[in-house]
Amino acid sequence: MTVPIDIDFDFRKDSKCGDPDVDSPKLYEIHKLLWSKDLPNGKKFTLEIKRGSSGRFLLKNNFTMNLSSDRMCPHFDGNYRNKFYGSLSDNELEELKHKVRTIGGHIVFPAHKKNGFTINQARGVNRIICDRFDLTLECIRRFYNNEESPLTKTITNYKDFFDLxxxxxxxxxxxxxxxxxxxxxxxxxxxxxxxFNRPPLPQTINEYKKYMEHTLELMNNRNKRILKSLTSCQYDT
Structure with a gap:
């Protein structure tokens, strides 16, 4: 059965604590819907929503440890001593904050620590990554190619997940x-x-605007891909 979703829905509206990755029922229902499907290794990924000991939502699955939702692309507003304050207009900033909180702006990673930080934590605290998903994805690409990256140790800790x-x-x-x-x-x-030699943060207002524009494009395109996948494939609910 295919379930329609609103690809423009901002999951901040469904969170009591302000962080949808922690407590948005709608977000986790869509994660369950999207990723409960055949894996590239020929097996089927089956996900179920559960509550962790801290009360946050988790996704239990049939192959690896629990998964949790993660916002992929940061907006940087309010961080880094307000370095970017005033770089975007109020409308530009709100559009960016909105888009990164639609389903196109979320992914899942293993939820629990394993010999150090989780992937979600490591990419946030690593000063070479600064939570950027494109840099995280480059680290994942290098993992599959047996190449070193700033996140090699952390990603390798979750080899069982990436092997899927x-x-x-x-x-x-x-x-x-x-x-x-x-x-x-x-x-x-x-x-x-x-x-990975240059600073990961935008260095000028122009760079920040280009980052915003590219992020919005990515979010819009991924939202369309997700919607298309739901209308062309059958998922278990």
């Missing part, structure tokens, strides 16, 4: 991330990339 998708293309296709890579499977970065 066989290779990088399998991971990208499973999570509808095709717009984050080019036709050769290389990452389409939101800011200039020089092998």
């Amino acid at each position: 998708f066989v290779d990088f293309k399998g991971y990208v296709d499973f999570f509808h991330l095709q717009d984050f890579v080019d036709q050769n499977g290389q990452i389409e970065f939101s800011l200039p990339f020089d092998n």
